[in-house]
Amino acid sequence: MKSSFRLGRILGIAVDIHFSWLLVLALFSTSLAQGFFPEVLPGLPPRIYWITAVLTTIIAFASILAHELAHSLMAIREGISIKKIVLFIFGGVAQMEAEAEQPLAELKITAAGPLTSFCIGVILGLIYYLLLPPGNVISEALFFIAYLNIYVSLFNLIPAFPLDGGRLMRAAIWYFSNNLLRATRIAVGVGSLISFLGIGYGFLMIIIQGNIMGLWLVFLGWMIYQAGQTSYSQLVFQETFGGIKVEEVMTPNPVTVSLDLNLQQLADHFLEHKFGAFPVVYGSTTHGLVSLHQMKDIPRDKWSHTPVSQIMTPLKNCPVASPLDDAASIMMKMAASNEGRVLVMDNGDLVGILSRTDMMRFMQMHLVLGLE
Ligand SMILES: [Zn+2]
Structure with missing residues (x-):
């Protein structure tokens, strides 16, 4: 289900509005029309309160958009492209294609947002105090937007x-x-x-x-x-x-089972080795992959005369990687397709198996031994 719609492009950057934002639009306008404006400007017709409230809300969110545009433009200047800006219930977010690679770039990209909000707030505040007579609709709306921008800049600095x-x-x-x-x-x-x-x-x-x-x-x-x-x-x-190959993470030369086993014999293999799955081979040829959960649909009394080949996933349906593939992208694919493991094949020969356990173990070792 689509959760947002495209508002358009501003300075080449796509701007999406999440449906939750419409709720804020309604709540925000209502509280301005029934709370803020009648309080500071009593005695005006309700119609005026509502029109001002809706316009003020839209300009308020244009200020949030300006904040996100500032982040985005600075990111583009630092060589990072922007997927899109999304406005949603808690404000806005600029989705960057990548993270900054240098701390100073991160500093500039980040500071641009609050700085923009602060400047808008100060400029509108000065216009309110120096140029506009207080007590009319436009100046009070302006004051509110100035206040909101200062608030946004300070809140974001938490x-x-x-x-x-x-x-x-x-x-x-x-x-x-x-x-x-x-x-x-x-x-x-x-x-x-x-x-x-x-x-x-x-x-x-x-x-x-x-x-x-x-x-x-x-x-x-x-x-x-x-x-x-x-x-x-x-x-x-x-x-x-980053930069790690599948062969560095995989379990090489995995324990295999033969294609001519029956499920009773396969059960013994599961009990002995305690793996969740085995590649199925015959001679030097790989035929597929059989995992523990594939046994549970077959009644126990049929195990001794059911061949492994009947329940296994045939090779053509198995997720397969090459030893020189990028480990991170293979694991992303595994996570996305909910696969527990992939067979690692080199020129048709089985050279390893890559499972979530391998990945966790590698990550753990790397964290303990490598980085700290
Ligand atoms: Zn920000």
């Missing part, structure tokens, strides 16, 4: 990775330690702590004050926590498997 503040902190630690993984771990750690404080405070707001806005804080905290964890694991994955 050091909770992946918020801008957390990214700036990561760039600084990265710059001084020259270790992206450690910098990310510290930034994600601080970010998780702040997220949990936010979630806790949100619950207190709900329980003690009966303030339903606490729920917003709970969701936001949880989302930041999740996003931090996700970017950390992606980074660990990239750092671990």
Whole structure:
């Protein structure tokens, strides 16, 4: 199901709007039309409040878009292309094709956003104080947008990775330690702590004050926590498997079973070796792959006269990799297709098997021995 629609392209960058954003549009406009504007400008017809509220909301979100465009344009200047900008319930996000490779590039790309929001806020604020007479609809709307931009710049500077503040902190630690993984771990750690404080405070707001806005804080905290964890694991994955070939991670010369076995004999192999699957061979030819769960559909009393060939996945349907393939992309494919393992074949010969266990073990060894 499509969860967003394309608004268009701005400066060559695709801008999508997530459907959750429409909810914000409605809530935001309503609270402005029934709360803020009647308070600061009493006595006007409701129609005026509503028109101003909707326009103010749209301009407010154009400011969020400006913030994300600033990140995007700086990223493009640093040689990173932008997939798209998405506006959604919690604001906006510029999806970059890749992460910055240098801490200073990360610093520039990140700082561009809050700096833009801050400048818009200050300029609109100055126009409000110096040029416009207070007490009319346009100046109060302008004041609100100025205030919102300052708020957006300050909120984003909270050091909770992946918020801008957390990214700036990561760039600084990265710059001084020259270790992206450690910098990310510290930034994600601080970010998780702040997220949990936010979630806790949100619950207190709900329980003690009966303030339903606490729920917003709970969701936001949880989302930041999740996003931090996700970017950390992606980074660990990239750092671990970048440039690594399948042959370096796979289990070479795997234990195989013969095509002429029956399931009773196969069961003995599973019990003896405790693997989840075996390549099925006959002589030096590979015929397929048989895994433990494929046995469970066959009743036990039929095992002794059912051949392995009847339940195995034939070679033509098996996921296969070459020893020189890029390990990271093969594992991405495995994760996407929910395969537990791939056969590693070199010129028609079985040379190894690559499983999730191999991947986990490699990652663990690399983390313990290689990086720290
Ligand atoms: Zn930002």
